[in-house]
Amino acid sequence: MTVPFYVSPEQIIKDKADYARKGIARGRSVVVLQFDGGILFVAENPSRALHKVSEIYDRIAFAAVGKYNEFENLRVAGVRLADLRGYSYDRRDVTGRSLANAYAQTLGAIFTETAKPYEVEIVVAEVGSTVDDDQLYRLTFDGSVADERGFVAMGGQADDIAAVLADGWRPGLGLEDGLVLAVRALGAGSGTAPSAGQLEVAVLDRSRPRRTFRRIGSDRLAELLGQPDPGPEPPGVPESPDSGA
Amino acid sequence: MSPEPWHGRLPSAFMAPGGSSFADFLALLEGPRPASPHMPAEALSDVPHATTIVAFTFAGGMVMAGDRRATMGNIIAQRDIEKVFPADEHSVVGIAGAAGIAVELVRLFQVELEHYEKIEGVPLSLDGKANRLAALLRGNLGFAMQGLAVVPVFGGYDLAEGKGRLFSYDVTGGRYEEREHHAVGSGSMFARGSLKKLYRAGMNEADALSTAIEVLYDAADDDSATGGPDLTRRIFPVIAVVDSDGVRVIAESAVEGVVQTVVNARMSQPDGPVAPLPGGGAS
Numbered sequence: 368m369t370v371p372f373y374v375s376p377e378q379i380i381k382d383k384a385d386y387a388r389k390g391i392a393r394g395r396s397v398v399v400l401q402f403d404g405g406i407l408f409v410a411e412n413p414s415r416a417l418h419k420v421s422e423i424y425d426r427i428a429f430a431a432v433g434k435y436n437e438f439e440n441l442r443v444a445g446v447r448l449a450d451l452r453g454y455s456y457d458r459r460d461v462t463g464r465s466l467a468n469a470y471a472q473t474l475g476a477i478f479t480e481t482a483k484p485y486e487v488e489i490v491v492a493e494v495g496s497t498v499d500d501d502q503l504y505r506l507t508f509d510g511s512v513a514d515e516r517g518f519v520a521m522g523g524q525a526d527d528i529a530a531v532l533a534d535g536w537r538p539g540l541g542l543e544d545g546l547v548l549a550v551r552a553l554g555a556g557s558g559t560a561p562s563a564g565q566l567e568v569a570v571l572d573r574s575r576p577r578r579t580f581r582r583i584g585s586d587r588l589a590e591l592l593g594q595p596d597p598g599p600e601p602p603g604v605p606e607s608p609d610s611g612a
Numbered sequence: 613m614s615p616e617p618w619h620g621r622l623p624s625a626f627m628a629p630g631g632s633s634f635a636d637f638l639a640l641l642e643g644p645r646p647a648s649p650h651m652p653a654e655a656l657s658d659v660p661h662a663t664t665i666v667a668f669t670f671a672g673g674m675v676m677a678g679d680r681r682a683t684m685g686n687i688i689a690q691r692d693i694e695k696v697f698p699a700d701e702h703s704v705v706g707i708a709g710a711a712g713i714a715v716e717l718v719r720l721f722q723v724e725l726e727h728y729e730k731i732e733g734v735p736l737s738l739d740g741k742a743n744r745l746a747a748l749l750r751g752n753l754g755f756a757m758q759g760l761a762v763v764p765v766f767g768g769y770d771l772a773e774g775k776g777r778l779f780s781y782d783v784t785g786g787r788y789e790e791r792e793h794h795a796v797g798s799g800s801m802f803a804r805g806s807l808k809k810l811y812r813a814g815m816n817e818a819d820a821l822s823t824a825i826e827v828l829y830d831a832a833d834d835d836s837a838t839g840g841p842d843l844t845r846r847i848f849p850v851i852a853v854v855d856s857d858g859v860r861v862i863a864e865s866a867v868e869g870v871v872q873t874v875v876n877a878r879m880s881q882p883d884g885p886v887a888p889l890p891g892g893g894a895s
Contacts, residue, residue, distance in 0.1 A: 443627075443629075444627050446731055447626050447634075450723055450727050450730075451634075451637075451641075454719070
């Protein structure tokens with residue numbers, strides 16, 4: 368009988384965390400920020416079909432970076448949980464906090480119980496009736512939850528992006544200013560500011576009744592950014608929003 | 613079942629890939645449905661029943677209207693029940709039959725459509741929505757066989773074809789597309805007769821609204837379970853219009869205006885508008 372090598376629990380956890388961090392760092396970034404009319408999501412994502420930002424429920428949305436199949440799995444679970452709660456109780460009983468808790472428990476269990484942790488970082492955002500009621504929960508691969516204010520940057524160059532956001536963000540920012548700031552911050556991360564065609568943009572619009580999530584199409588986006596419409600992307604190698612792009 | 617019988621990590625059913633149907637997901641969590649309890653025949657009249665719904669197409673899309681009465685045998689259970697609901701942004705569903713089961717069916721159907729749209733990123737086609745409703749209805753077959761039937765009518769604006777369409781159902785989940793107009797519920801015989809004479813292909817929205825009120829008036833005239841417009845309590849039919857811009861439930865004040873016009877006209881002509889004779893002779 369062979370004696371298995373002893374590896375300390377600290378080392379196992381550290382190795383898993385390093386693995387997950389490296390995976391996330393390879394991907395493109397996402398910025399989530401509060402503006403006066405709601406919550407804005409800006410993702411570097413050339414794909415029109417594989418989303419990094421999605422609707423979960425009336426006032427709740429989801430943004431993610433990392434491995435597409437893993438965060439897609441979490442997104443679908445979130446939609447199922449939210450719809451189940453809304454159907455069992457009432458639409459008003461679906462909250463961002465309970466969703467963030469379920470994600471935290473799930474990510475934590477996956478991190479400790481399985482050999483391979485999820486290489487994802489996600490934000491659960493809930494738009495309130497006033498700016499003060501807005502909620503931004505940031506969840507990492509090990510199930511840690513942080514309750515954020517103002518803005519969140521995730522992905523490869525999150526620190527560089529967060530530095531620009533910390534400098535430029537202020538309460539009561541308008542949609543246009545918020546969008547320009549987010550694009551400038553993403554540019555600081557990747558070196559060049561992304562064009563309208565490379566962005567996925569959505570908002571949780573506080574003023575809407577019931578379903579508040581709306582995507583901002585490329586025409587409206589170019590208008591807001593003051594860029595001419597780039598037209599359809601030239602055909603080329605299909606890009607996925609997966610890490611490593 | 614209690615809605616959340618787990619603690620901590622989400623169960624594997626939540627994380628399972630594929631599956632964009634909420635009803636199927638619910639069945640997976642709940643397990644097989646218990647057999648429906650036996651209901652003695654004399655108890656059936658104690659269950660509130662919803663009555664008449666009419667639906668037809670017009671130039672811009674389709675319109676659906678329902679009276680506001682629910683009955684338990686010969687008793688009026690509710691005067692202001694709503695039986696016409698937006699199903700999603702471009703479709704509406706109306707229900708007749710056992711009210712409790714019907715309203716629950718509509719709630720499930722609404723979640724089903726929104727769930728699909730969120731999971732897949734695009735809404736279902738109008739035919740897809742009509743088929744899902746048929747599948748949900750088939751789940752109620754056990755109750756239907758005991759007399760607690762639900763009969764919906766579904767319609768919407770088909771964005772792909774650019775026109776309004778409507779579908780009728782039977783209690784076994786059979787789905788049939790209707791060409792122009794349809795009515796369900798206890799007053800539907802009278803509504804259909806009236807609709808046949810009043811319906812004009814390609815009529816405008818204003819004509820569609822007054823036609824809906826005329827038809828419901830005729831149904832209430834001859835069916836005791838259908839409520840006519842209640843002018844003293846100001847309870848009027850619910851009318852929903854679906855066109856290329858989506859579903860609009862017509863505001864009560866606008867419906868009141870149409871109802872007043874119809875009622876005033878009936879003061880001199882109690883049977884409503886007169887259809888022209890083929891020979892053009894005087895009526």
